[in-house]
Amino acid sequence: MCKTLSVTKSFLSRQLPALLWLCLIALPVAAQQTWQPIAKDGLRDPGSPAVKLLQPPGEALSQFAPDTAGNQVRWVKALEQGQINPRSSLRTETNVQTYERDMFLNLRGGMPIVRFPHGIHTRWLDCTNCHDNLFRKEAGATKISMFLILQGEQCGVCHGAVAFPLTECGRCHNTKREDALADLEQEAAKSGMALPPKLPTAMVAPERKAEPAK
Amino acid sequence: MTRSRRRAGALSLVLRQALLCLALIVAFVPGAADAEYGDVVLNRFAEKEGMRPVIFPHWFHRIRFRCKVCHFELGFKMRAGSNEVKMNDIIEGRFCGMCHDGQLAWSVENCDLCHSGKAGLPPGIFGGHETLGPGRW
Numbered sequence: 001m002c003k004t005l006s007v008t009k010s011f012l013s014r015q016l017p018a019l020l021w022l023c024l025i026a027l028p029v030a031a032q033q034t035w036q037p038i039a040k041d042g043l044r045d046p047g048s049p050a051v052k053l054l055q056p057p058g059e060a061l062s063q064f065a066p067d068t069a070g071n072q073v074r075w076v077k078a079l080e081q082g083q084i085n086p087r088s089s090l091r092t093e094t095n096v097q098t099y100e101r102d103m104f105l106n107l108r109g110g111m112p113i114v115r116f117p118h119g120i121h122t123r124w125l126d127c128t129n130c131h132d133n134l135f136r137k138e139a140g141a142t143k144i145s146m147f148l149i150l151q152g153e154q155c156g157v158c159h160g161a162v163a164f165p166l167t168e169c170g171r172c173h174n175t176k177r178e179d180a181l182a183d184l185e186q187e188a189a190k191s192g193m194a195l196p197p198k199l200p201t202a203m204v205a206p207e208r209k210a211e212p213a214k
Numbered sequence: 215m216t217r218s219r220r221r222a223g224a225l226s227l228v229l230r231q232a233l234l235c236l237a238l239i240v241a242f243v244p245g246a247a248d249a250e251y252g253d254v255v256l257n258r259f260a261e262k263e264g265m266r267p268v269i270f271p272h273w274f275h276r277i278r279f280r281c282k283v284c285h286f287e288l289g290f291k292m293r294a295g296s297n298e299v300k301m302n303d304i305i306e307g308r309f310c311g312m313c314h315d316g317q318l319a320w321s322v323e324n325c326d327l328c329h330s331g332k333a334g335l336p337p338g339i340f341g342g343h344e345t346l347g348p349g350r351w
Contacts, residue, residue, distance in 0.1 A: 043331055045266055
């Protein structure tokens with residue numbers, strides 16, 4: 001009995017490094033992007049002719065900047081690097097608008113501050129998609145709530161449905177509180193004013209000197 | 215005494231590492247039979263009219279068109295299930311019909327390419343995971 005146990009023990013202790021190596025190798029393999037074929041997406045009727053004719057998502061999406069969430073594509077990166085070149089309008093007379101100003105949101109919250117990039121959003125969307133129905137245009141006029149977002153309101157209309165999901169906290173809550181406050185104070189000092197003692201919930205973010213490396 | 219304790223220690227270490235290994239692999243392998251992120255089921259009218267529900271893949275369309283093309287120019291509301299899209303609209307060039315006209319994209323005669331969903335699917339957005347939000351509209 002004792003012998004069997006000690007044999008098992010010595011076997012396992014000999015195999016331990018191998019097990020650990022297996023984990024290390026298995027991890028990147030398992031973390032590789034995978035997409036379901038059309039017939040196995042749980043939505044298509046396997047008897048539908050579409051199953052044989054439609055392009056499987058993996059065939060297209062595997063060509064773009066990889067991600068670990070959502071479609072497993074960094075859509076913004078794919079757009080910026082020219083991997084995709086989606087049309088902005090169908091009619092020539094359509095007024096395609098963009099707006100570049102960043103906003104600091106969540107200035108009174110506990111999580112890191114959100115530096116919201118209007119630029120990235122307006123390359124995909126029109127102003128009227130958010131204003132003034134989801135959010136009022138005046139900074140701080142709409143109380144933004146994580147509770148509502150998780151229920152699919154406000155940012156959650158897209159994030160969690162088609163844009164990167166709400167599991168990626170740090171992609172929105174991306175700026176250290178002290179960095180954001182230092183930027184705001186510097187900007188206020190330039191115009192000869194002081195920041196109010198009680199900050200509003202949202203403010204226009206001062207322009208970045210240089211884009212941080214991605 | 216000490217030996218059995220050591221043995222127990224070694225075993226629990228192995229067990230812990232095996233569990234960790236398993237957890238990591240489970241965490242990184244997506245579940246089987248998952249809709250692609252952002253797939254929309256349109257079934258307010260389709261099945262009542264004797265057709266399969268429509269599956270709209272966001273991923274395919276956003277490679278070619280920015281969100282604003284459909285959600286601003288064509289007037290699709292952002293909330294899945296809030297658009298009343300009838301075949302008549304499409305034939306007359308509204309909604310999907312702006313592109314699905316046989317020129318830019320396949321025309322309405324290719325019924326089965328859009329009407330391809332399983333029977334009984336509720337309208338809404340699918341493939342959203344990890345939260346209770348938009349996936350549950």
